[in-house]
Amino acid sequence: MKRVRRLLAAIASLALTAALLTLGASPAAAAPLSAAGEGHGTCTATTPGSKLARQGTAWICVKERPITAADLARIRAHTAAVAGVAAAPRDGIDPGDDPDASPEALCTSEKHQDVVSNRHNYCMRHGITYVLVNPGGRNGTADLVVTARSALDPNSVTWKEHIAVYAEKYDGVSVVRLALSSSCTACLPGPPAWGGGAIELRAGAEDDTGELSYETTTRGGAERSRSMIAYQSQTESPDADYPVITNGQWAGPSVACDGVVGGSPGCIASDNLARVTFSKSDSKYAASAVAYEWAQNHLSDNSVMGTAQRPFTRDSDEARRRSRNYYTCKAPPKPFVADPTVVNDECDEFPFARTKEGGTLGSLCAEITPRYVGGGAWRVDVVRDEPVAPCIRAHVPSDQNQAAGGRLGRQVQSERVRDGEAYQVVITP
Structure with missing residues (x-):
C-alpha cells in the first residue's frame, strides 16, 4: 500500500509539472520553498524530473557559518599579495584591537565575529555553505567566504565597500554562482555587486572585483543616525539544467552619520570609542x-x-x-x-x-x-x-x-x- 501511495504521489507531481509547462511556467518556477531541509539553512526544492533530482538531490540549501581558521589563512594570503595593502598586524596586536588598523587588516582579525571595525574602518567576513541535500542527508557541499571592507570618510556622506569572495572546500559540487546585494536603514544603497550579475566560482577560485556603495540620508540636525547594513545573496549551481536560486541574508556593520560636528556631515563606524x-x-x-x-x-x-x-x-x-x-x-x-x-x-x-x-x-x-x-x-x-x-x-x-x-x-x-x-x-x- 505504501508503494502504491508513493507511486500515485509521483504521478501527481509529474502531472502538475506537465500542466505548468502547458501554461508556460518553467519547472524552476514550480519548485516550492520546502521546510524539509530543516537544519540545513534556507532551502529550495529541486524540480521533479530535473537533472539534480535524478541525481538524488531533493533540496538546495544555503547555511550561514562562522569564519574558520582556514578562511582567515586564505584571506591573509590574498591581502598580503596585494601591492600597497597594509594587512599585517602591528606589533603582534590583533587588528581588531588596533584602532588604526586598515580595512584590509581588519579582515584578518581572529576575533570570532562577522564584523570587525574601528572608528573609521570596518570589514565584514561571512561564511556561506552551499548544500545539495537528499532525503537521507547531504549530496554535496561548497564553502564560500564573502568579505566587504570599507574606509569611511568623516567628512563625506557616501562610502563604498570592496567585495572579495573566496571559494573554499567543494565536495560533490563543481561550480557555484553567487550574486550579492545589500540594503540599509537611514541610507540609500547603490546597485548590486558586479552590476547585478553573478560571479562563477570553482574550488580555490577568488574574486575581488565586487563593489557596493551607500549614501546616508542624514544631512543635518543634532541627532546621529545609525545605518544598519544587511546583505542578500543568491546562489545557484550551473550543474542544474534549470536554475534553482537559493537566497541567503545576514546582518553587517553599523555606520553612524551626523550633520552637527564641524562644517559638513560625515560618518564613522558605530560602537567605537x-x-x-x-x-x-x-x-x-x-x-x-x-x-x-x-x-x-x-x-x-x-x-x-x-x-x-x-x-x-x-x-x-x-x-x-x-x-x-x-x-x-x-x-x-x-x-x-x-x-x-x-x-x-x-x-x-x-x-x-x-x-x-x-x-x-x-x-x-x-x-x-x-x-x-x-x-x-x-x-x-x-x-x-x-x-x-x-x-x-x-x-x-x-x-x-x-x-x-x-x-x-x-x-x-x-x-x-x-x-x-x-x-x-x-x-x-
Whole structure:
C-alpha cells in the first residue's frame, strides 16, 4: 500500500509539472520553498524530473557559518599579495584591537565575529555553505567566504565597500554562482555587486572585483543616525539544467552619520570609542603632550581620566569652558603663578576645560613643569604634589598650549565627537 501511495504521489507531481509547462511556467518556477531541509539553512526544492533530482538531490540549501581558521589563512594570503595593502598586524596586536588598523587588516582579525571595525574602518567576513541535500542527508557541499571592507570618510556622506569572495572546500559540487546585494536603514544603497550579475566560482577560485556603495540620508540636525547594513545573496549551481536560486541574508556593520560636528556631515563606524591623539615628537605642542601623559601615568587610580576605562566627555559650550579654566588655573586660594624659566608660561590643564570632567579647583591639582632635555627626551619637575590629586596644572609655553587646543579641536571634528560623547586621549611617541 505504501508503494502504491508513493507511486500515485509521483504521478501527481509529474502531472502538475506537465500542466505548468502547458501554461508556460518553467519547472524552476514550480519548485516550492520546502521546510524539509530543516537544519540545513534556507532551502529550495529541486524540480521533479530535473537533472539534480535524478541525481538524488531533493533540496538546495544555503547555511550561514562562522569564519574558520582556514578562511582567515586564505584571506591573509590574498591581502598580503596585494601591492600597497597594509594587512599585517602591528606589533603582534590583533587588528581588531588596533584602532588604526586598515580595512584590509581588519579582515584578518581572529576575533570570532562577522564584523570587525574601528572608528573609521570596518570589514565584514561571512561564511556561506552551499548544500545539495537528499532525503537521507547531504549530496554535496561548497564553502564560500564573502568579505566587504570599507574606509569611511568623516567628512563625506557616501562610502563604498570592496567585495572579495573566496571559494573554499567543494565536495560533490563543481561550480557555484553567487550574486550579492545589500540594503540599509537611514541610507540609500547603490546597485548590486558586479552590476547585478553573478560571479562563477570553482574550488580555490577568488574574486575581488565586487563593489557596493551607500549614501546616508542624514544631512543635518543634532541627532546621529545609525545605518544598519544587511546583505542578500543568491546562489545557484550551473550543474542544474534549470536554475534553482537559493537566497541567503545576514546582518553587517553599523555606520553612524551626523550633520552637527564641524562644517559638513560625515560618518564613522558605530560602537567605537573616539580617540584624540597627541604626539610627544610634535614640537608644536610636545610640552602639553608630555604633561597629559604624566597625568595619565601618575594620578591615582581613582583619578586617571581620558582613558578607555574613564573617558572624557566633550562639552563645547564656551561659557562653561571659561568657567572651568578659571577654577583650575586662576581661582584662589592657590592660583597659577607663571614660572619665569618657561617662555610665555601658560596654565595647561588636564582634564581639559572643554570636558565635563574639567574645572576642578586648581588648589587640588598636582602642578608640573615639563622640560626638554635634548635628544627627544623630557623630564617632568613636580612643582606641587597634592595627595590623591584629581587633576594637573602644567607650565607650558603659550604657543604650545594653544597648539594643543587646536589639535584637540581638529580631532574632535575628524573623529566626529558630538557634545556629550565620550572620547579617550592617547599619547604617542
